[in-house]
Amino acid sequence: MESLETLERYKDIIPDFEGFLKVQSRPLPTSIRINTLKIERSRLLKRLDAAGVEYNVLEWYPLGLRLGPYERPGKMAEHALGYIHVQEELSMVPPLALDPKPVEKILDMCSAPGSKTTQIAQVMENQGLLIANEPSMIRLKPLRFNCERLGITNVAVTRYDGRSFPDYTFDRVLADVPCSSEGTARKDLKVLLRSGSRRSMDLQLLQVRLLRRALMLTRPGGTVVYSTCTYAPEENEAVVNQALDLAYLEQFYLPGLQSSSGLTEWSGESYSEDLKLCARYYPHQNDTGGFFVAKLIRL
Amino acid sequence: MSPSSLGSEVGSSSKARSGHKARFEAEDRSWVISLWSDRFGIPEEAFFGYSFYRMARNIWAFRGPPLPRMSFETVGLRIVSLKEDLWKPTTSAIQVFGSMATKNVVRLAERDAWEFMAGGTLEISADVEPGYVVVMSGEDILGCGLYSRGKLISQVPKDRRLQAEAGDILCS
Numbered sequence: 001m002e003s004l005e006t007l008e009r010y011k012d013i014i015p016d017f018e019g020f021l022k023v024q025s026r027p028l029p030t031s032i033r034i035n036t037l038k039i040e041r042s043r044l045l046k047r048l049d050a051a052g053v054e055y056n057v058l059e060w061y062p063l064g065l066r067l068g069p070y071e072r073p074g075k076m077a078e079h080a081l082g083y084i085h086v087q088e089e090l091s092m093v094p095p096l097a098l099d100p101k102p103v104e105k106i107l108d109m110c111s112a113p114g115s116k117t118t119q120i121a122q123v124m125e126n127q128g129l130l131i132a133n134e135p136s137m138i139r140l141k142p143l144r145f146n147c148e149r150l151g152i153t154n155v156a157v158t159r160y161d162g163r164s165f166p167d168y169t170f171d172r173v174l175a176d177v178p179c180s181s182e183g184t185a186r187k188d189l190k191v192l193l194r195s196g197s198r199r200s201m202d203l204q205l206l207q208v209r210l211l212r213r214a215l216m217l218t219r220p221g222g223t224v225v226y227s228t229c230t231y232a233p234e235e236n237e238a239v240v241n242q243a244l245d246l247a248y249l250e251q252f253y254l255p256g257l258q259s260s261s262g263l264t265e266w267s268g269e270s271y272s273e274d275l276k277l278c279a280r281y282y283p284h285q286n287d288t289g290g291f292f293v294a295k296l297i298r299l
Numbered sequence: 300m301s302p303s304s305l306g307s308e309v310g311s312s313s314k315a316r317s318g319h320k321a322r323f324e325a326e327d328r329s330w331v332i333s334l335w336s337d338r339f340g341i342p343e344e345a346f347f348g349y350s351f352y353r354m355a356r357n358i359w360a361f362r363g364p365p366l367p368r369m370s371f372e373t374v375g376l377r378i379v380s381l382k383e384d385l386w387k388p389t390t391s392a393i394q395v396f397g398s399m400a401t402k403n404v405v406r407l408a409e410r411d412a413w414e415f416m417a418g419g420t421l422e423i424s425a426d427v428e429p430g431y432v433v434v435m436s437g438e439d440i441l442g443c444g445l446y447s448r449g450k451l452i453s454q455v456p457k458d459r460r461l462q463a464e465a466g467d468i469l470c471s
Contacts, residue, residue: 038394043438075461077413077416077439077461080416080459080460080461081394081439081440081441082394103364105364126362127348127362127363128363128364129363129364129366129367130363131369140372144372144373145458147373147376148376148377148389148391148459149391149459151376151391151394151395152375152376153349153360153361153362153375153376153395154361154362154363154375155373155375156361156363156366156369156371156373156374156375157371157372157373157374158369158370158371158372159370159372160369160370166367166368166369168367168369
């Protein structure tokens with residue numbers, strides 16, 4: 001597979017590289033999150049059981065369900081009524097790392113289509129201030145649609161360029177930044193055709209500015225989660241390394257979800273030893289997509 | 300605000316001027332609450348912690364602290380749209396607050412519920428005042444319906460209906 005060649009540059013950093021390549025052409029399992037703002041978990045599970053829906057509860061998150069290969073959750077009444085949200089498993093991780101509390105002030109800097117936003121709102125029990133920022137007008141529509149369907153009452157949507165988001169002091173900020181999306185290759189291999197070190201370097205400046213702005217907007221002691229769905233160290237460790245004058249890294253680990261440590265060197269460049277505290281999620285380790293998550297505490 | 304045949308009259312007639320950047324302005328709390336209590340018997344307590352905003356012809360309910368000075372696209376949940384002298388509850392709002400309704404509630408059998416969620420019109424007789432109603436089925440609050448003369452017309456927005464057409468956004 002030609003498109004897989006762009007992943008070859010990771011053969012020394014990804015464990016079981018053959019397994020990693022092999023999994024890319026296997027379809028991604030479908031997964032949903034239970035929206036407890038509209039239905040209790042036990043009631044939802046009872047409904048799925050009654051309808052004969054095939055599912056497994058994620059070991060590391062009781063509100064996440066992996067569905068059987070023939071399930072079509074988008075067609076279910078439970079979806080139309082806002083009881084469930086179709087969301088990739090690893091996309092549920094950054095909100096857990098953010099660990100929001102009700103009544104806090106939180107910013108989701110790159111919000112659309114709102115999967116993570118609505119998950120954060122759910123943990124906040126639908127109260128407090130959650131600003132969902134999304135500069136792209138086209139991407140605003142699915143964000144609004146999801147917030148309405150899921151019955152979200154504590155989200156205010158803004159449309160700023162995240163790099164110049166207006167001054168305010170948040171308790172926590174999620175910077176789930178635009179990236180080369182290599183980790184979504186199991187949904188569409190074509191994403192790999194555009195990826196490579198050059199594209200990643202092009203994205204890096206934007207990512208650094210977004211992360212640094214996120215940190216500037218956070219109170220001392222507050223949390224910033226930086227996440228991407230790519231393997232490229234240029235967009236991950238190299239970005240976080242350029243923000244360590246504003247924050248320190250904290251280890252984040254979910255029991256039951258396998259991850260690898262962040263890198264401390266790449267392509268002749270070396271990073272702070274603390275970068276080991278970042279989490280890399282590979283598709284062959286958990287039968288998922290790919291993700292990178294760094295949890296930072298503002299100095 | 301006395302109920303008219305298809306909803307309730309709107310107290311204010313201010314309209315948004317086109318050509319200006321729309322802004323969210325604080326809306327009168329007791330008036331918004333009275334709309335919901337007059338029509339559906341939903342108690343004031345249901346709106347504890349919420350503040351209300353108006354932008355153009357929509358009213359929004361937000362459950363959070365005073366908003367920072369920023370330019371917003373949405374603020375909380377859009378709960379009411381204002382049309383001429385009528386107000387219309389959104390399906391989103393009915394799904395969140397409808398469980399506390401004590402009147403103008405229509406309960407459907409499961410077969411009719413699917414038809415309603417698909418956007419259909421049902422011929423049923425219901426003991427409700429003509430106008431917008433909370434539509435339920437079993438434990439589910441399906442959304443907003445319009446009841447008049449033995450007909451219940453689904454007000455569920457197109458992109459929230461079951462059996463949606465191809466191209467509709469159903470999931471992210």
